Amino acid sequence: MPKPTVHVLVINWNGLQHLDACFRSLLASPYAEARFVLVDNASTDGSAAFVRQNFGHDPRVEFVLLDRNLGWSGGNNAGMRRALELGADYVLLLNNDTRIAPDAIARMVALAGADPVIGALAPKLLMFDEPRVINSIGLTASTIGAAWDRGIGEINGPKWDERVPVIGVCGAGFFIRCEALRKTGLLPEDFEIYLDDLDLSMRLWNAGYTVMTCPEAVIYHKFSATMGVGKQARRKYHLNTRNRARVILRNFPKEKLPLAFLDFALGEARAVGRALLNREAWKLLVHLRTWFEALAYVPSALQERAARRSAGIHECKFWDLIVRRPQFFPGAKYLEHRAKKKT
16 A cells, blocks of 8 residues: 655745755655655745755655745645645645654654544644754744643653644644545635734634544754844734734634633733833834734634635634633743843
């Protein structure tokens, strides 16, 4: 019986400096039924030419070259549509700033193959330059729609080697069963970036699949501890705040919405209070904008919910994995230490 095919989608936009380490690690994988696909968002730094010249000799290396930058969700969706058309069994969404252990793909295929109810797996992401430190092994999400990486900043050890159900998977390394994707649909492109991986994970749960950790599959990720500066930081703050509301409107069960809206309002009040105390007027404007955007998004969310009811995937099956406290990422000493080193 042939082994399942896996399309590894390396999402890229002007990430030339990362691609050598990433593709060298992929080509070291002995899993013959894998395809390593550069999904390039119209890069201008020669990324595609570099991969073609240095790794194109391997028949497993393929290309999805987009004529414009579709972002993380849009680019990955283009790669996933192609994988589904070609009859792939699994896809692995992989950031370009990663390297993957040689046996990681085979380990995820083995675990998913042993249980057809598994819709997605969260590999163990370790810090690229400090591999004793965890970047992510699944996501934690709260009642206000916020999510953060489970285990981030912790020292890797036996406590993180247990396979457990998780609410979602970090998009830097997201292993998904294609059969499940055909039921749930792809990433929400109107999110642009941030929390789109959580949204898809919740839909996998609601479609009757489980999302599990696969700690024996290891990926190393160049996680950045900084928020960025200037417009980049403000855009990230806005998208995270806006998309938290969208996660709630699209995915939370109706009977839990009063609790979610109450917690969301309390969280917003605290955030606005901090912004006023810190004299960060731009954050206040972001929150005001977000509230209007949430109201404007209601028709789209209702349409999404109606489509899921028609498809029979509207029953919430993830709620027991949602936490009420903490509401936001509680922080990690490792990340704080790195941030101080960079300032």
